[in-house]
Amino acid sequence: MKAEENNLTISNHDFKVKSYWLDQVADFGQPVDYPIVVICPGGGFTFHSQREEEPVALRFNSFGMHAVVLEYKLIDKEPVYPLALQELGKVIDWINQQPASRHIDKQRIILAGFSAGGHIVAAYNGIATDEKLRKKYHLDQFSGQHAAAILGYPVIDMTVKGSFPSDDKVREEITPDKALWKTQDLLNKNSKPVFVWQTRTDELVNVINSLMYVEKMNQLDLPVEYHLFGSGIHGLVFGTYVTKKPGKDKYLNAWTAKWIELALNWLEMMKLIG
Template identity: 75%
Template structure:
């Protein structure tokens, strides 16, 4: 396996991605094109949580998928959106352009997002699959498209009271574009299939976020699988010792740790894996 960091550019803006590339297996006697996942970690749009980067990427590798971690735009001198949408499109195009050289199945590009990164993925799943919105947000200049998404405790509706961001100043730092405040309202029948999970006891992102998104997908007959676990804090990642903060038992949860196996089963059922 090869691990390498890259700098990508859109206009005058640079951002980083990190690739986790699978090697070909000599025993197979032929080359294999692997699916790939683009991972958007959480971090409240103020940092990129490393607990949701390499551990997640390596687990996807273990199931026969290349992985790329996208370090998307954070709150700063510029808002998160619409820059983050272009970063995702550029990353997909970059992957598509090297599909042959890297043995990537460009028809099986999966997006996975956690918490704030889940908002990036959910929003992109609405904007990038709608021709009018794709043009409005300048995504039509990029090639390639994703096939499905995986969301873990995602921020969906940023206007829900008592749920992240729950602060008008922060909300406007993320984006002043009200059209992007509610990812569920961007969903259309053209949006891609989704696997979604959250815990009922999530103290930062209210459960209504995932319920709204899943309901909208279901209403439009977009394939979706939803798992609402009965316990667990926000930001569990795997819920195992691999992503546990040292000495903090609240990051361990053997029930929610099953989400990753369920997600891989779903990918297989949807013919994106195996």
């Protein structure tokens, strides 16, 4: 495996991606093109949680997937959106421009988003698959399309009371475009399959978020798999010592750690890995 950092640019705006490329295996006797996952970590749009970056990338590596981490736009003087969507579109375009020597299966690009990063992925799954919205948010300048998405304790609807974000000021800092506040309403018949997981006791992102997205997927008759675990705090990642914050045992939850295996089983069922 080879780890790299690359700087990409959109409209004079630079952003960083971290990539984890699998090596070819000589024992196979022939080259293999691997699927690739693009990871959008959480952090409340104020930072990128490193607990949801390299540990997640390496786990996907272990299941035969290249991995890329997108360090998307955060809250500052300008809103997060629509630039964050364009950054994700640029990353997919960048993947499609990679040489054949990278051995990427460009028909199997998977998006994975956690918490705030889940909002970006959830919104992208609606906008990038709708011709009019793709043009409206200037995603039509980029080539390529994702094949599926994985959402972990995602922010879906920013208007849910008692859930992140807590007030209109933060919502406006993320985006004044109210059409982006409810990602479930962006879904359409061309949106891609989704795997979603969350815990019922999530104290930051109310569980109704994931439920609304899954329900809309069902209404559109789109492939979706949903796992609601009975307990666990927000931001568990794997719920193991790998991603536990030092001295904080509340980040341990062996049962929810099974989500990654469930997600990979789902990807195999969807013929997106293996």
